[in-house]
Amino acid sequence: MGHDHAHDAHHHHGSEISPVEARVRALESLLAEKGYVDPAALDALVELYETKVGPHAGARVVARAWTDPAYRARLLSDATPAIAELDIGGRGGEHMVVVENTPETHNLVVCTLCSCYPWPVLGLPPVWYKAPPYRARAVIDPRGVLAEFGVTLPETTRITVWDSTAETRYMVLPMRPAETASFSEEALAALVTRDAMIGTGLPRGIPATPAEMPV
Amino acid sequence: MTEPSPNTFAAPWEAQVFALVVSLQEAGLFTWSEWTDRLGREIRPGDAPERAADYGAWLATLEAILAERGVAGPETVSARTAAFLRAAAATPHGQPIRLENDPLYRP
Structure with a gap:
């Protein structure tokens, strides 16, 4: 693989998420669309368990x-x-x-x-x-x-x-x-x-x- | 066995899976007994050693329940996952990854 190719790849400024992250985002977006979950409520839940419950x-x-x-x-x-x-x-x-x-x-x-x-x-x-x-x-x-x-x-x-x-x-x-x-x-x-x-x-x-x- | 685990969640996706499961239980999609029963089966595959009841197992259990209940089937989930991977690749680093950023996105 030549230097130029690597250089080009480096300039591709996309974001990277892992397959499992993408999968969880997929579930969340599908469930939110169907009205099963509320993204704001999900964030509040995470904050509660990360900072208050212990x-x-x-x-x-x-x-x-x-x-x-x-x-x-x-x-x-x-x-x-x-x-x-x-x-x-x-x-x-x-x-x-x-x-x-x-x-x-x-x-x-x-x-x-x-x-x-x-x-x-x-x-x-x-x-x-x-x-x-x-x-x-x-x-x-x-x-x-x-x-x-x-x-x-x-x-x-x-x-x-x-x-x-x-x-x-x-x-x-x-x-x-x-x-x-x-x-x-x-x-x-x-x-x-x-x-x-x-x-x-x-x-x-x-x-x-x-x-x-x-x- | 005694490694400390100082953080509640090892990665953001673990927190999201946890929050999804708690929300869906509270929305009445399943009871905690149904959940633990299903999770217990998930971590004891017939053809492999018992595995950890970690958030990876939670994710697999959640997907299985959503498919069983007809909420979201495996094809739908896989297609949406692929869309998020494409959207991420097309999103400039540091900006929020939105489904609309997928080059193949059709509203």
Whole structure:
């Protein structure tokens, strides 16, 4: 290929979009023409999920449960209205169930079918949550999965795996880290990570591997 | 497995697919149970290993549902896709890519 040809190609000032981008644009334009979707509403949805919805909402729920025993009781008995008390809810969180970690039981959430996830409290799921290895192994080898996430639990802690579906979506209420008695609700919320509410992590401040305790 | 995924969407098209699916569910074209059931089948092809329930799988599932419901068939979608690719090539870099920019566009 001669230099002139390359030069000409360089001066072709068209835009480039990938085939998948073109396909999605095609769907959007066809659906908008037929009145199924409103492009402005689509943009608003994207902005909402890119900037507002995320695990900070779930962290507020956890911090409230850590500081208010009556709230914790409501959250564990009927999560959806308890979460709504903090003005959190909506699509993907119509029927929420919160499961509590204790020294005896650690909870782990997965969607074995596809990628069901409690959007209002955690935002949209991370890539690994939707991938076959996590979906398959969370059920058959939860302890091995936790180890990959750097979480080692005492042998005596039982691991319970919860399978989220379109109808029921689970969130984990992690254990409150030690020595946080003086923490404000806001400071507590800052300790709560996304993974801690999926069960693949622990809140900041709890060592992932329990230290040797003197007998 | 533990790679961080700091951004909600890895590319703009992922965000658009997500928004389309949410909007169509809210418009009543399908329920979330129908969606997850269909998505679950999409990521378990009979002749290949199970795949990720990522936005690529969402796009394939959405196309399958739109074809099944008679909203937009594969030929219609492919033709419109080709039109957008032609429109992009004919659109000066940095300007919005409009279907009207397709040299073969007929209103």
